[in-house]
Amino acid sequence: DIVMTQSPDSLAVSLGERATINCKSSQNILHSSNNKSYIAWYQQKPGQPPKLLLYWASTRESGVPDRFSGSGSGTDFTLTIGSLQAEDLAVYYCQQFYSTPTFGQGTQVEIK
Amino acid sequence: EVQLVQSGAEMKKPGESLKISCKGSGYRFTSYWIGWVRQLPGKGLEWMGIIYPGDSDTRYSASFEGQVTISADKSINTAYLQWTSLKASDTAMYYCGRPSYGSGTFADPFDYWGQGTLVTVSS
Numbered sequence: 648d649i650v651m652t653q654s655p656d657s658l659a660v661s662l663g664e665r666a667t668i669n670c671k672s673s674q675n676i677l678h679s680s681n682n683k684s685y686i687a688w689y690q691q692k693p694g695q696p697p698k699l700l701l702y703w704a705s706t707r708e709s710g711v712p713d714r715f716s717g718s719g720s721g722t723d724f725t726l727t728i729g730s731l732q733a734e735d736l737a738v739y740y741c742q743q744f745y746s747t748p749t750f751g752q753g754t755q756v757e758i759k
Numbered sequence: 760e761v762q763l764v765q766s767g768a769e770m771k772k773p774g775e776s777l778k779i780s781c782k783g784s785g786y787r788f789t790s791y792w793i794g795w796v797r798q799l800p801g802k803g804l805e806w807m808g809i810i811y812p813g814d815s816d817t818r819y820s821a822s823f824e825g826q827v828t829i830s831a832d833k834s835i836n837t838a839y840l841q842w843t844s845l846k847a848s849d850t851a852m853y854y855c856g857r858p859s860y861g862s863g864t865f866a867d868p869f870d871y872w873g874q875g876t877l878v879t880v881s882s
Contacts, residue, residue, distance in 0.1 A: 648821065687868035689804075696854050696872035697796075697804060706860075708870060740804055744866040747820055748806040 649673050649743050653751035659759040666728040668754045670719075670741035677721050678745065685745035688717055688726045691753075692737045701726070702744075733758060761785040763793075763855050763873035770879045771845050778841040779876045781855030788836040789813040791857050792865050795829060795840045798852045798875075807853075809865050810838060818865045845880045852877050 650673040660666040676685045684704040689697040699708045701717040704724055714729040728735055736758055741751040766780040783793060794809030808819035812831040819829070828841040838855060853876050856869030 685866075689868075691804075696856075696875055697869075698872075699868055699870045702860050702868050708860075738803075742804075742806075742868060744864075744868055746866065747818070748866050748868075749820075750804040750806065753803045 649676065649746055649749055651741050651743055651749055651751040653739075653741055653754050655754060656752070657755040657757065659757040660728075660731045661759045662733060663730050664759075666731050666735070666756055668726045668739050668741075668756075670724045670726070670751050672722045672724075672743055672745075675721050676743045676745040684720050684724065685743055686717075686719075686724050687742045687744060688715075689740045689742065690735075690737045691740065697740065700739075728756070731756070731758070761857070761871050763857060763871055765853075765855055765873040765876045768877040768879070770881070772882055773845060773847055773880055775845050775880075776841070776843050777845055777878065778839050779853060779878065781838045781840075781873050783836045783838070783857065786857075789833050791859070792867070793831065793838045793855060793857050794865075794869065795827075795838075796854045796856060796869070797823075798854065800850065800852075807840070811865070812836075812838065816865070845878075847880050847882075849878060850880045 654669045687702040688700045691697040705717040738753045762784045795807040797805045807823045808829045810817045812833045831838045855873040857871040858867035
């Protein structure tokens, strides 16, 4: 299985500031056939199912605010929340879908 | 509107069997994979497996192969997750989900989710 490792496990950010979450895969998840990285990012708020934010590393799901952006390629990826809002308090997960899917352990984003 | 509606919370004893369900509506049920994700109490997400109702092609994560059975009844647009002998360690929230994007394979990310079914196994 491909292991996804997120860092940090938690972070506290002031409202309006930038939040950055990293995700590292144990093997390359860039598919040579289409030059796409097979990684998705989810947001999960307490008591709710996960919500898909991004896929193909940087393609935003419909309706997701543009303060959420993704970058990276190969094995190293980043989710950035450009200007943190109160409603962004949540746990964020990366997931690879290059092979049988696996998730990172999650990153708790708190308001400082 | 695409919806996935899961069956209600269950409280079971160790050794008992259980089948929970996920009913899809608002789309052609046989044309999309539908899968299951486990979330242990206070923990992260684990992808369990998935089925393509059109031909019943089923894939499992190695961690869950042999531990659960995923099935679907396309006549009633419903997918199932089943245990034959529950353990206390099966206590968790279980979500069903459906992908729309990606490469069209079983591994694509889920953009539609059910509300979750809480399974509690305790003597």
